[in-house]
Amino acid sequence: MKKDEVAMIGFEIVAYSGDARSKLLMLLKEAKSGNFTNVTEGIASVDELLKKAHESQTQMLAAEAGGEEVDLGFIFVHGQDHLMTTLLLRDIVMDMVELYQRTNE
Template sequence: MNKEEVAMLGFEIVAYSGDARSKLLNLLKEVRSGNSENVTEVMEKVDELLKLAHESQTQMLAKESGGEEVELGFIFVHGQDHLMTTLLLRDIIFDMIELYNRSEK
């Protein structure tokens, strides 16, 4: 894969994980204000977006592990950073929502 192809995958990862991150932060705001009605729906959408980001990442990893030379660039690294922090944020926010819901009962 050339640098441009890797960069495009990086942009995909940033877009998908960035959208997931925004949804997570908005969901947390809603839950904090007492609205827990759409948690499951939003978390499903977040998981789908993270799955798409992971699939973009896997495309490059599969090519490289298959012996193809890959020109790594900063945009892909930036995408990786977005994906990993959003995965962590998902877990933390999910736990925070559980805590808010328990304290409300």
């Protein structure tokens, strides 16, 4: 896989993860203010974005696992960083939403 192809996958991962991150932070603000009506729907949207990011990642991983030579670049590494931090943020936001819900009961 050529460097420009890997870079495009990296850009996809950054875009999907970035959108998911933005939505997570918005949902956290909603929960903090006591508005939980959109949280379940919002998390489903976040999960769909993260699924797309993961699918992009898997495309490259499968190529390399299949023996294809992959020319890595910083953009892909940057995408991986975005995806991993967003996955962690999702876990933290879910815990915080649960805490906010408990305090508002």
